[in-house]
Amino acid sequence: MSNVILKVSELKTYFFTRRGVVKAVDGVEFELRHGECLCLVGESGCGKTVTALSILRLFDSPPGKIVDGQISFDSLNLTECSSKQLRQIRGKDIAIVFQEAQSALNPVLTIGDQITEQIKLHLPLDSNRTRDLAITLLSDMGIPSPEKVMSYYPHQLSGGMKQRVLIAMSLSCDPQILIADEPTTAVDVTIKAQILDIFRELKAKRQMSTIFITHDLAVVAEIGDRAVVMYGGKDVETAPVSEIISNPKHPYTIGLIDCLPDIAESGERLVSIPGTTPNPLDMPTGCTFHPRCPEVMKICSQKEPPETAISKEHKVSCHLYT
Amino acid sequence: MKHKLNHKLLQIRNLKKYYPVTAGFFSSHIGDIKAVDGVTFDISEGEIIGLVGESGCGKSTLGKTIPRLEEPTGGKILYRSKDITKLNKKGLRALRREIQLIFQDPDASLDPRMTVGDSIGEPLVIHNIGDEKERSHRVAELMKQVGLEAGQAGMYPHEFSGGQKQRIGIARALAMNPKLIIADEPVSALDVSIQAQILNLMMDIQEKFGLAYLFIAHDLSVIRHMAHRVAIMYLGKIVELADKKELFENPLHPYTEALLSAVPSFKHKDKDRILLRGDVPSPLNPPSGCHFHPRCRRVMPICSQVEPKLSEISVGHFVSCHLY
Amino acid sequence: MVETSGDIVKGVGRCMPNRTRLINYYWQRTRRNKLAVFGLAFIIFLIALAAIGPLFTLDPTEANFEETNMPPVRFTIEQSVYNIETDDFTTTKISGTWKHPLGTDSKGRDMLAMIVSGARVSLLVGLIATGIAIILGTIIGVVSAYLGGWVDNALMRFTDVMMTFPFFLLLVLIVFIFGPSLAFIVLAIGLTGWTGIARLIRSESLSLRTREFVVAAKALGASDNRVVFRHLIPNVISLIIIMATLSIPGVILAEAALSFIGLGDPTVPSWGIILESGQHTLETAWWVAVEPGIMLFLTVLAFNFLGDGLRDAFDPKSNV
Numbered sequence: 001m002s003n004v005i006l007k008v009s010e011l012k013t014y015f016f017t018r019r020g021v022v023k024a025v026d027g028v029e030f031e032l033r034h035g036e037c038l039c040l041v042g043e044s045g046c047g048k049t050v051t052a053l054s055i056l057r058l059f060d061s062p063p064g065k066i067v068d069g070q071i072s073f074d075s076l077n078l079t080e081c082s083s084k085q086l087r088q089i090r091g092k093d094i095a096i097v098f099q100e101a102q103s104a105l106n107p108v109l110t111i112g113d114q115i116t117e118q119i120k121l122h123l124p125l126d127s128n129r130t131r132d133l134a135i136t137l138l139s140d141m142g143i144p145s146p147e148k149v150m151s152y153y154p155h156q157l158s159g160g161m162k163q164r165v166l167i168a169m170s171l172s173c174d175p176q177i178l179i180a181d182e183p184t185t186a187v188d189v190t191i192k193a194q195i196l197d198i199f200r201e202l203k204a205k206r207q208m209s210t211i212f213i214t215h216d217l218a219v220v221a222e223i224g225d226r227a228v229v230m231y232g233g234k235d236v237e238t239a240p241v242s243e244i245i246s247n248p249k250h251p252y253t254i255g256l257i258d259c260l261p262d263i264a265e266s267g268e269r270l271v272s273i274p275g276t277t278p279n280p281l282d283m284p285t286g287c288t289f290h291p292r293c294p295e296v297m298k299i300c301s302q303k304e305p306p307e308t309a310i311s312k313e314h315k316v317s318c319h320l321y322t
Numbered sequence: 323m324k325h326k327l328n329h330k331l332l333q334i335r336n337l338k339k340y341y342p343v344t345a346g347f348f349s350s351h352i353g354d355i356k357a358v359d360g361v362t363f364d365i366s367e368g369e370i371i372g373l374v375g376e377s378g379c380g381k382s383t384l385g386k387t388i389p390r391l392e393e394p395t396g397g398k399i400l401y402r403s404k405d406i407t408k409l410n411k412k413g414l415r416a417l418r419r420e421i422q423l424i425f426q427d428p429d430a431s432l433d434p435r436m437t438v439g440d441s442i443g444e445p446l447v448i449h450n451i452g453d454e455k456e457r458s459h460r461v462a463e464l465m466k467q468v469g470l471e472a473g474q475a476g477m478y479p480h481e482f483s484g485g486q487k488q489r490i491g492i493a494r495a496l497a498m499n500p501k502l503i504i505a506d507e508p509v510s511a512l513d514v515s516i517q518a519q520i521l522n523l524m525m526d527i528q529e530k531f532g533l534a535y536l537f538i539a540h541d542l543s544v545i546r547h548m549a550h551r552v553a554i555m556y557l558g559k560i561v562e563l564a565d566k567k568e569l570f571e572n573p574l575h576p577y578t579e580a581l582l583s584a585v586p587s588f589k590h591k592d593k594d595r596i597l598l599r600g601d602v603p604s605p606l607n608p609p610s611g612c613h614f615h616p617r618c619r620r621v622m623p624i625c626s627q628v629e630p631k632l633s634e635i636s637v638g639h640f641v642s643c644h645l646y
Numbered sequence: 647m648v649e650t651s652g653d654i655v656k657g658v659g660r661c662m663p664n665r666t667r668l669i670n671y672y673w674q675r676t677r678r679n680k681l682a683v684f685g686l687a688f689i690i691f692l693i694a695l696a697a698i699g700p701l702f703t704l705d706p707t708e709a710n711f712e713e714t715n716m717p718p719v720r721f722t723i724e725q726s727v728y729n730i731e732t733d734d735f736t737t738t739k740i741s742g743t744w745k746h747p748l749g750t751d752s753k754g755r756d757m758l759a760m761i762v763s764g765a766r767v768s769l770l771v772g773l774i775a776t777g778i779a780i781i782l783g784t785i786i787g788v789v790s791a792y793l794g795g796w797v798d799n800a801l802m803r804f805t806d807v808m809m810t811f812p813f814f815l816l817l818v819l820i821v822f823i824f825g826p827s828l829a830f831i832v833l834a835i836g837l838t839g840w841t842g843i844a845r846l847i848r849s850e851s852l853s854l855r856t857r858e859f860v861v862a863a864k865a866l867g868a869s870d871n872r873v874v875f876r877h878l879i880p881n882v883i884s885l886i887i888i889m890a891t892l893s894i895p896g897v898i899l900a901e902a903a904l905s906f907i908g909l910g911d912p913t914v915p916s917w918g919i920i921l922e923s924g925q926h927t928l929e930t931a932w933w934v935a936v937e938p939g940i941m942l943f944l945t946v947l948a949f950n951f952l953g954d955g956l957r958d959a960f961d962p963k964s965n966v
Contacts, residue, residue: 018678043513144600158601159377188376189540190598193584197597215514218543218586245588259518261547262588269525270547272518276483391865418867430858435668435880445866478668494866 005209006032006055006094006177011069011079013047013054016062020281024050024064026233029307032177035207037199039220039241041256042230045277048213051230052179054079055211056090073177092122095170097163099182104166105154111138112150115169122173137168141198160191167198178202179211184219192219199223217260221245226313229253232278232288239314249316251293287319295320330403331502331534332365332388337397339380339387343606355605357383359558360397362632365502370528370535372549372566374542374581378602380558381538385506388536389421390414419449422495426507428487432479438490439465439475445497464493468523485516489523496527504536509544521548542585546570551638554578557605557613560632564639574641576618612644620645675959682955688948696769699762704746706763706915710754715931717742718749718757725930749933751923760915761937767916768945771832771901772894778836779843779897780890786840787847788882791855792874802848809841817900821909828911835900843889850885854878884960891953895946902942917942 008030015022025047032038040048053059055071055078071078074093076085090096098104106114115134119125125133131150138146141164154162163183170178180199184192200223202208214220220227220241227244229237229252237250248254258271275292278284284291290300299319308321338361340354357380365371375381386392388399390406399406406417425431432441443461446452452460462472468489479487488508495503508524509517521544528535539545545552546566553563554577562575573579583596598617603609609616615625624644632642676682700706717723719742726735742749748757790801820834854860855878863873904910905918912919917938924934 043515160601188602189542189581189584190376191601192586193595193597196586197595216586217514218588221588222586256514257588259515260543260588261518261521261541262543269522270518272522273515274519276485276516277513386861389865391861415867418865423862423865425858425862427858431862433859433863433877433881436876437667444863444868448867448869448872476667478671480671491862494862498866 003034004031005034005073006211007070007072008051008055009070009072011051011054011071012067013050013059013064014067015059015064022280023233023283024280025054026283028069028228028230028233028235030228030235030238032209032211034209035203036225037203037210037212037223039224039227040211040213040230041215041217041220041227043215043256043277045232045280046230047233048230049181052096052181052211052213055179056094056096057083057086058090058096088122091118091170091175092173093175094177094179095173095175096179097166097170097181097183099185105162107154109153110150111152111154111157111165115150115165115172118169119172133172137172138165140171141165141168142194143168159187160194163187163191163195164198167195171202177209177211179213181213182215183212184214184216196223217256218262229256232283233280234288234317236289236318237314237316239310243311243314247314249310249314249321250289250318251295251320252289255292255294287317329367330364331367331369331401332536333398333400333403334364334388335362335398335400337361337384337387337399338395339383339392340395353606356558356608357605358387359608361555361558361560363553363560363563365534365536367501368528368532368534369551370537370549372545372552373536373538373555374540374545374552375555376540376602378557378605379555380605381555382506384555385423385504385536385538388504389417389423391423415449419445419498420500421502421504422498422500424488424491424495424503424505424508427511428484428491429479431491432487434479437476437478438482441479442475442490442494442497445494449498451498460497461493464496465490467496467527468493469519483516484512485519488512488520492520492523492527496531499531500533502534502536504538506538507540508537510539510541517544524548542581554581557603557608559613559642560640561614561642562640563632568636568639572639574635574639574646575614575643576620576645577614580619612642672959676955679951679955679958681951682959685948685951685953685955688944689952692765692769692945692948695762696766699765700759703759703762704756706755706759708755710750714750714752714754715927716740716746716750716754717931718933718937719744719747721749721933723930748937749931751920751934752927752931755915757920757933757937760920761917761941763915764917764920764938765941767828767914768898768901768942771828771835771916772898775832775835775839775897775901776890776893778833779839779893780886782836783840783843783889784847784882784886786844788851788874788878790844791848791851792870792878798848801844805841805844808838811838813838814900814903817904818907818909821904826909826911828914828916831901831904831911835897839893839897839900843893846889847882847885850882851878854881884956888953888957888960891949891956895949898945899942902938 008028011025011028013025015024028047028051030038040051042048050059054066057078066079069079078086112134115137116130119130119133134150135146138149143149143161143164157165184195187195196219199210199212203210212224224241226238226240228235229250231252237248237253244253248257255271255273259273261270273292278288284301286301286303287305290296293300297319305317305319306322307315307317309315310321337358339358340356342351343353343355344350345352361384373381373384383392387394394407401417401420409417432438439458439461442464443457446457446460461475465472465475470486470489482490509520512520525548527533537545537548549566551564552566552569553560554575555561556577562569562573562578569578570582573582580596580598596619600617603616611626611628612630615621618625622644630642630644632640633646634640635646715725717740722739722741724737725740726737729736746756746758748761750756786801786805790798816838817834821831824830860873860877863877901910901916902918902921905916906922908922910916910919910922920938921935924931928935
């Protein structure tokens with residue numbers, strides 16, 4: 001097993017709202033290894049974004065709270081370390097890129113201002129070197145005429161460009177881990193391809209360890225090394241991507257793959273998963289997937305399934321395999 | 323999925339929709355956003371045409387211009403051989419019974435202050451069909467057809483999930499027994515598992531009622547699943563149009579090739595990817611000649627000077643490119 | 647969107663008549679805001695006070711020179727009265743009595759009675775003047791948004807001009823010309839207070855026009871008339887309710903302010919009039935000014951709390 005640089009154990013992040021407790025993340029466990037691209041896959045409401053936010057504790061603290069679990073990074077436990085320690089890690093050792101490129105950039109500051117601000121926070125460079133570094137970062141991302149772009153405002157750039165600027169910013173301090181939250185979801189197909197290409201290069205040239213959050217299994221197949229399938233705040237299956245494609249075990253994973261239009265013979269009905277994603281205020285008992293599961297058994301509504309190892313690298317949480 | 327190739331339902335000839343841009347103190351006209359710039363194609367009864375393109379290509383505008391929710395700037399639209407660009411108000415209302423729309427955002431397309439039963443029944447009220455009893459009967463029938471319970475008619479949109487709201491939108495579109503449904507990204511805002519449910523529903527009702535669809539989307543895998551024929555749009559023009567199988571197996575236009583190779587595929591990893599450079603140019607100031615030429619990997623000198631015409635290269639396969 | 651995703655629909659027994667469900671839904675959301683509930687409770691109390699209060703109190707206009715300047719019950723003050731016989735000031739202690747629980751003013755009128763009748767005046771002024779402003783503002787706003795073009799331009803420029811008028815000076819002018827009659831004051835406030843409402847209604851209508859459900863209605867074949875009355879206006883009504891609730895305190899204060907500077911209608915005992923009469927005797931009879939002051943303060947707070955609560959309840963994005 002190659003070196004693990006981040007390990008999430010039994011993470012539980014709950015949101016205490018007026019209407020009840022939202023168990024956004026309810027016992028998630030995975031590890032990130034050096035140089036790999038780990039994908040967190042799932043549909044809306046499964047908790048993947050909150051998991052990522054929990055690593056850097058970026059959610060609103062009331063109402064959210066990490067109630068259990070550990071996140072081990074660099075001999076620190078991120079769930080318990082001080083805010084000061086966390087702030088030093090954010091942006092420098094672990095960087096995060098968000099989905100909505102439009103809202104992640106400040107509309108009244110130039111691109112140059114925003115990148116250099118990021119750099120100045122963590123690296124003790126003088127202003128010339130800072131500017132040079134910023135320009136280098138932009139051109140590494142394939143942004144044409146980076147010197148001109150430095151003085152542009154966000155609204156002057158297209159969506160794809162903005163996303164690239166965000167990624168450039170996140171890389172400015174050469175972090176060990178890059179967390180990308182659905183970077184390809186809100187963009188056109190051709191831009192999506194460009195962005196995926198950037199991530200592929202990051203992996204190849206810099207051995208960047210990435211946590212890539214997405215709902216798109218096709219994207220997972222493209223750039224993921226390993227995948228963690230999430231549902232209802234829990235991780236239901238973890239395996240190398242090639243295993244997930246050829247030998248999925250959990251009924252939800254199988255259902256998710258089956259309902260992709262890519263796979264089905266065109267013209268026939270798509271296999272779909274009946275029902276809807278669970279209400280986070282009112283999760284089903286036992287296995288959260290059981291109301292929609294085609295292979296449901298009596299035990300599924302009573303007991304939560306334990307994690308079973310199918311092989312050394314392939315784990316499932318399902319009563320079918322216990 | 324069988325469809326009758328005989329009756330031509332919709333014939334669009336050189337349709338244009340320009341948005342004038344004004345500037346200055348006296349609002350002088352300085353140019354046009356050519357959202358739709360000369361589009362020509364047909365839809366037959368019971369046929370599903372997939373319209374694909376990236377943001378800014380004009381597909382949504384086209385979807386709104388055909389039923390005259392936006393007034394065309396030029397060109398002709400023939401519905402059942404009648405020119406509907408010249409229809410008066412009365413004729414337009416009659417047209418609305420035959421051409422219906424389904425929208426992308428299930429949240430925004432339903433009036434939050436009307437019950438879903440009222441929303442679904444609204445077209446019946448508008449066109450004076452039936453009395454109150456007959457209408458609620460029809461609403462109940464429609465709700466069952468889209469997989470909802472009739473008892474939910476008294477509830478409000480915010481009480482439903484995204485997938486259910488989209489079903490309500492579909493029920494509303496079906497109320498008048500239309501012949502053509504223009505669906506503008508109907509599943510883009512839904513989760514994958516719900517997407518599959520809605521697509522199945524749309525296929526079922528298409529078969530049951532012999533509907534024609536203009537299915538607008540940016541997701542090629544969805545289009546591949548649903549459509550009979552596919553049209554690719556770029557900056558207001560159709561660059562390629564062919565039967566689905568033909569288009570996916572034998573794309574001719576360089577843009578189509580790039581689009582197809584850009585789609586991440588679950589089954590086929592590691593395929594040769596054609597990366598398009600640059601971004602989509604602004605529709606206010608499109609490149610000269612062929613709009614795609616600055617990004618085209620097979621560009622020739624003529625491409626920047628002369629606009630290519632949409633021509634039939636093989637049976638049913640149209641391309642607009644100087645390579646052919 | 648915790649409310650909608652996964653709210654499993656529970657089936658047939660849910661059929662209630664239409665509007666009740668919607669009203670109930672918004673009421674539930676409003677209820678959670680404690681301040682708004684307080685505001686509503688106070689307003690209901692005020693309405694009750696204004697409606698039936700005068701039946702139980704003394705006559706507020708009855709002057710009683712035997713019992714001038716009496717403090718509220720349980721208070722005792724010293725009063726210096728010029729005694730004509732001894733040509734000197736005699737200091738006596740006067741205590742409040744239950745006959746005048748809130749004391750009396752310099753003319754011996756019962757404070758409680760005046761406060762209660764003042765409640766009636768303030769509420770009426772608030773409601774009527776706001777009503778005028780709302781109706782005017784809504785018509786101008788909706789018509790402007792819907793017709794667009796030069797009509798929109800003309801109406802908005804007119805609104806701009808009206809907005810630049812110093813509102814209060816205009817009121818003073820009107821009262822000066824037409825005399826301080828309450829009817830004119832109400833009219834004046836209504837006719838000058840519509841501008842902000844018109845602007846907001848117009849911008850909301852404009853944004854509604856492009857919302858998909860309006861496009862959807864047109865796609866179904868709805869006439870312009872139907873779109874405006876069945877879709878635009880019901881969706882603007884929530885804004886109107888909120889604006890009305892938040893305008894009322896301003897109106898009440900405007901009337902009080904006018905009375906305070908002496909331009910109010912002296913024949914009608916509003917809180918402003920009482921306040922004005924009490925400003926000279928703050929040392930000797932502080933309650934005459936303080937009581938209407940407290941009432942004004944609480945009333946304004948109540949309407950503001952309720953208005954804010956309603957605004958949050960109606961906003962689908964706010965996390966109530």
